[in-house]
Amino acid sequence: MNRIILSAAFFAFGSIAATAQKAWITPDPINPDDSITIWVDIKKCDCQRLVGSTEPLYIWTWSPKDRAASDPTFNGQWGNSNEVLKMTPAGNDVWYFRMVPTKFYGVTAGEIYDKGFMLLVKKKDGTGAGGGGCNEDKTEDLTIKVERPKTQAQKVSSFPQTLKMDTVPTSSNDVFTLVYNNNMEEKVSMKGVKDLYVFVQGLGTDGLTYQIASILQTGNNPQLVMKEKSPGLFIYQMRPQVFFPTLPAGVKIKTLKCQIVRKDIGSSDDTVDGTFQFHFSNTCD
């Protein structure tokens, strides 16, 4: 029955995506603490040795976290996959695997959003003809990005809010505001802290990265301090295009990477988990 339900879900939710993608997840967006399904369409992959396979296939995944041999979801050996990673055929060379991401990988939801999934599909013994690449019984490496849900309040967000793929509707010339709601913080060491700064990196259209200070020096720069707009709600405002003094004329900032840190960083306990990226629509100034 589960298989029928999953197959129905596949056709209901994934049929459009399946026409264009090798691998995808349902639901979209996901809740990393709840059950999700990873789908792979073998026919869409570049490596075709698994097309029409009647043997069991296995998921082999190393991101957001590669698990140790002691972990129940350890990938196993290349010649002998862990049996718990066996996938289920949905027909027409589409295979799926169900998991609760935070439990499966042993990571936080933030890491799932930041890193996404990297995986491949293989036979129990992936050796095939040997020699690596598509001569082995596997697909090529597959990447699935994980979108943060937009409908619920987020701990870290932007104003204006992001549209699809972390893109804000404005240009890098417009005012951009990073918003951090400390009231939603789950990390014990960061709950209730006030001395917050933003480590900002700007990726230019010239491919170079620009920054005001290194992450360790961020707390020594008053222009990087966040302001508490209301109890527990911190904001940081800037115009990315004029923010970086070393940005050459004619180069635009296309992406901002932000990390929220305390004034004195002693360890990862002094940072908000995750790096937050924002892309700008620079079609118009």
Added chain:
Amino acid sequence: MNMKNLILISIAVLATGLASCKKEKKKIGEPASKLEGINANWVLTRVDQIDVTKTLAFVESDTLLEVTEVFAGSNPMTLDIKSADFTYAITPGTTYNLFPKASGSWKFDDVLYPSRVIFDASTAEELSMKLLRPVRPQDPNLVLKLDKRCNGKRTTSYHLWFTRKS
């Protein structure tokens, strides 16, 4: 004084009191001149940004955020508007200047009941901004809404609050 006289006197006093409560009719007079009201040197004192992607907002703060410090900078823009010859001049200072020109012409969409101020009308640099509040001679602020568009689609808006300098 008998009871009958007392009642009559009381009624007379009451009627006089009621008559004195009648409101005097006031003349409304001519509406305040918006041309006179906008004729001033204005300085930018507040800027709010609007998130146009939020279509289901229940409170104003969900779509509006003050961005004065970053937008205006330490030396805010001044806008000198003259009604006599319908000219304007801008001194941008450190402000994010979205006016295409430093000076030029301006007009209201309607002189008596304006809802928009149009700078450099019918030119390639035309900039039309909604007037968010009346701008009569006694009003301290000129509040304009500037829509930023890309390929015809609004990307964000700014509410520009100018305060009368002179």
